[in-house]
Amino acid sequence: MEYRVEMFWAGLILIAVLVIFTLGKSPIFRVDRAGAAIIGAVATIGTGVMSFEQATAAVDFKTIIILFSMMIIVANLKLAGFFEWVGEVVCRQVTSKRQLLFATIISSGIMSALAINDIICLLFTPVVLLVCRKVSCNPLPHLLGVAMASNIGSAATLLGNPQNILVGSLSGMPFVSYFSTACPVALIGLIAAYTAIACFYRQELEGRLSVSETSSVTIHMYLIIKSLIVFVLVVAAYMVGYDLALVSCLGGAALLITRRVKPNKVYSSVDFNLLIIFIGLFIIVAGVESSGLMTYVFSHMSLSGFNNMGLFAAVTLILSNIVSNVPAVLLMKFFIPLEHAEQWWKALALFSTLAGNLTISGSIANLIVVEIAKRDHIDVKAWDYFKVGFPLTLLTILLGVVWLSYVR
Template sequence: MSVFSSIEGLLRNAAGWTAIAVFLATYAFIAVGKLPGYHLDRAGAALLGACLMVWLGVMTLDEAIAAIDFDTIALLLGMMIVVANLRLSGFFHWVNDWVVQRARHPLALLATIVVLSGVLSAFLVNDTICVVMTPLVLELTLRLRRNPVPYLLAVALASNVGSVATITGNPQNMIVGSLSRMSYGDFAMALAPVALIGLGLTVLLLAVFYRQEFLTREPFAPSPARPARYLPPVILKSLIVLVAMVLLFLFGQPVSKVAILGGAFLLFTRRIKAYKVYREIDWPLLVMFAGLFVVVAAFERVAVTPGVIAAVARQHLDHVGVLTLLTAGLSNLVSNVPAVLMLKPFVVSLPDPERAWRVVAMASTLAGNFTLVGSVANLIVAQRAQSAGVPIGFWVYFRVGAPLTVLTLLFGVFWV
């Protein structure tokens, strides 16, 4: 019996170390984003990691499915459908035209772009706002013969800062909301002031670093806009649904249920074919989330023992500054969503987990502004600008993003 027990123990340890290796490899791939000679993307890496955990016997298939937080998946999918309807209806083009008619000076235009990007990101997910705002800002600034770089930086920076305000602002906040069971209103009350101060700092820093662009007091020369196609009934319907969803969020209704029902209701239409909405949805992101939930759950099972949790707890994670630094550093190392999932077992064991979750949400989001590769939102803006012949390099972004990150994190630590 002792021989068989020893063999069984060795096999269990081997499976555990293999599971840890799979976890580390998955996170390393997500951090780097590619493997030379292969076309595997982050979503595929997360899915492969999850499947290996099941194949290695760390989890059964039923346990892997149970590990997926479908509340987060439903919330993200519902918000994507809402944004898709707004985009296909021409709502964002309409907003762009409204901006052109009123913001007639460079500084006013910058402030308007920052406010729009930040506010829209707070309710409609920052990555999707960068997708729709970047081409509009590019077209607008080139048409007005302005330097597009500071305005594009405004989209990226403000979308990250603004998204810190609510649970629906970005994917990591959605995970925090689901794991912490924090109400939408409590989350917003705690972190919306951080977002507001951050948006003000975004305008200030961009105006300082690009003062030659904003010193002029001359109004923009009139420039006709390209005709855009609007669907007013769809715009109105989408905005009504969005407002109703936010009100239900604030009244304490489950955000995932409200979001997916709102999205499903918007699919009931005669004006936009459903397949056009489906093309707007970031399916790989949903796959990556599902895979990461399984990979992290398997890692917790084999590696996050009570002893490990106690050892981490002795590092003073209950101190806001320490947890902020750890979260920010981890977010820049492996990206914000994986960082939040990795911190889960340690946060839930802290004396005040709700406050700790707010810190994690704040730090993981604001840390995305530190470098160009700090968040997907930044990369979306940079890639779309590059395709239009407007390069935004690492150092161009860093000289504004780094000080903004430090300042906003300092205020966040003070406020939270």
């Protein structure tokens, strides 16, 4: 395959956007992550990497609908005082900061195994922020716990995240077969996440919790029950096979039919910056694929050792952090060995998910946590994430390699 100028532009745009996503903003201009996504998408079209029609076709509008609809459900829960109510319950049950971290990691991990981790982060991050504010503790380690545990927990099932759903669809692998293999790795990974965060933030996690403020927000139990019923029905309908985009938008639309809540209050709680980031990333990553850059890179690599689990894990880890998890799966599917194919599909799902803990931009779940925290004026820096995520990712990937090499 010959090198083309579109490959250069696609690679340059991707690198520039990833730098801004990692730093949180441009080191030169006043450009944040949402701005970088917009500029990168426009540059992808402007440099001829993709046409406008190709760019619009590259946007996965189902994902945007799912996120927007779930934001409406979360907004209703927020306005009803659900997060304050949960915060009060947690404050009564948890007595130390380490217990709070452990509860956060276990809850985020288990819930992310049952539903898409992006949605869990969307729902759970505001709860953690509110609890941390109530008990006057540093929210940073607990936010890291939400993000990292959501990635690890989602690796346990084929329903936990978009790339695992894709792997399940492409491979036809039985749900139980994957779960029995991936669950032990995920459980040990959650314990490793707690240990790593507790080690790096041991000073912040010392001491008992002391509630510094009481809730002054009125709890609207009717609206809480109504919103939770809608949320549970959406997840249940998805788990039995209905299209998530359809059931989530039906759920969001149902909650907008109300005499109690002003629509503008709901819309003001929707994080449009996050939706813009998603749209921009779809176009930028699609530009890298359509330019042929990744195919060109792979064509100049020696693939003779791709039947080695360690090399397979390393390439999946790197690729997942360059082009994101789902595109990495779409590229790596061509290198699944025919012999023991199911085992390699399991490896692809597991490694592409665990790779999300390497960097702050390694998974969309991370960005959701970071952007929600930013709205609360809490800045999660790339180094804060990387110093924990790097050793944790290497450990869990190594565990996965050893486990998959000996378990059939």
